Amino acid sequence: MIKIKHIFYFAIVSVLLYSCGSDNGSVVNFDHEAQAVKDKDSLITFLKNNYYNATLDSVKVIDNGQTSLFDDPKLVTKEVKENDIDYTLYYYVNRVGTPVSPTPNGNPTVMDSVYSKYRGQRIIKKDSLSPDFDNNTTWFSLSGVIRGWTHSFVHFKGGENVTNNGPITYVNGGKGIIFIPSGLGYRNLGSRDGSIAPNENLLFYIELWDFVENTDDDQDGVPSIFEDVDEDGDPRNDDTDEDRIANYRDTDDDGDGKLTKDEDANGDGDPRNDFSDPNNPTLPDYLNRNIR
Structure with missing residues (x-):
């Protein structure tokens, strides 16, 4: 259903x-x-x-x-x-x-x-x-x-x-x-x-x-409500790669050429909990341009 x-x-x-x-x-x-x-x-x-x-x-x-x-x-x-x-x-x-x-x-x-x-x-x-x-x-x-x-x-x-x-x-x-x-x-x-x-x-x-529940407008694996990087309560003004497309509508949030949904290293379907950069251990891969 x-x-x-x-x-x-x-x-x-x-x-x-x-x-x-x-x-x-x-x-x-x-x-x-x-x-x-x-x-x-x-x-x-x-x-x-x-x-x-x-x-x-x-x-x-x-x-x-x-x-x-x-x-x-x-x-x-x-x-x-x-x-x-x-x-x-x-x-x-x-x-x-x-x-x-x-x-x-x-x-x-x-x-x-x-x-x-x-x-x-x-x-x-x-x-x-x-x-x-x-x-x-x-x-x-x-x-x-x-x-x-x-x-x-x-x-x-x-x-x-x-x-x-x-x-x-x-x-x-x-x-x-x-x-x-x-x-x-x-x-x-x-x-x-x-x-x-x-x-x-x-x-x-x-x-x-x-x-x-947890509508995912761009179907990138991250619910739109959680694409609020600056945590001001409004995901519409968050644009990590500054391409003039808000993250909640952007299938590649960090602009590294790899789709957000594919930056799911542990394969659990949630890109938010994947951290592969030892120099930025709190920055998830899908927001980290250095990780593809």
Whole structure:
């Protein structure tokens, strides 16, 4: 089953230009720090004027003294630093998720691939949301989507696949709502298709159904989450051979002409524990250009 899952995931990712992919461009001299403060104030105002309607499974404007999202104990506040800017995002937990065979920690990492159902809306003002601008069920990598997703999905768990001669069906997966400041969304650029304007805060209803533990994006034998050489929590900025390809996407991490997966001297399938250089006894061979 897990092999089929991996094959399915890589087949999908190879052809999918995911609509919520990251966009790292920026407008020169744009004040991202000031925008982060503005977004935080706007989100707090929205959360104080809306509540979660369990019957409709939807966020609605307070009209009869309901408990606001801001005061709801199911709402979690998370502080995130990206590009030296402090952001505040929020996620609402309807259900954490109860996978039938939980992984060691039960949650995906920021580099894992996940299978999720979602729909998104733009937060227009304190009492107004746009119609859905996106609605889908698919696999995607948490390393390649907007950062608000990356930092939120890791707090949910998958469910149980109960598919039986019919459509793919999961039960008891993680379920919630995430409220994303523009700086962790499409920033000051907006989405490429124009459906999201610059500096718009976003709301997503999500269900996490499954994920591939220790996703290995380049299939080099080293899970992407462990290709974080500088140990700053973000493998996307680690490029040992300085070829402008991050290690987690580079099949030859040290640029010595020998594939990382082939620098497994002890043959245990894990290049991280092979050290053949007596002059660098703590540097694994796959990161050591002097060892081939």
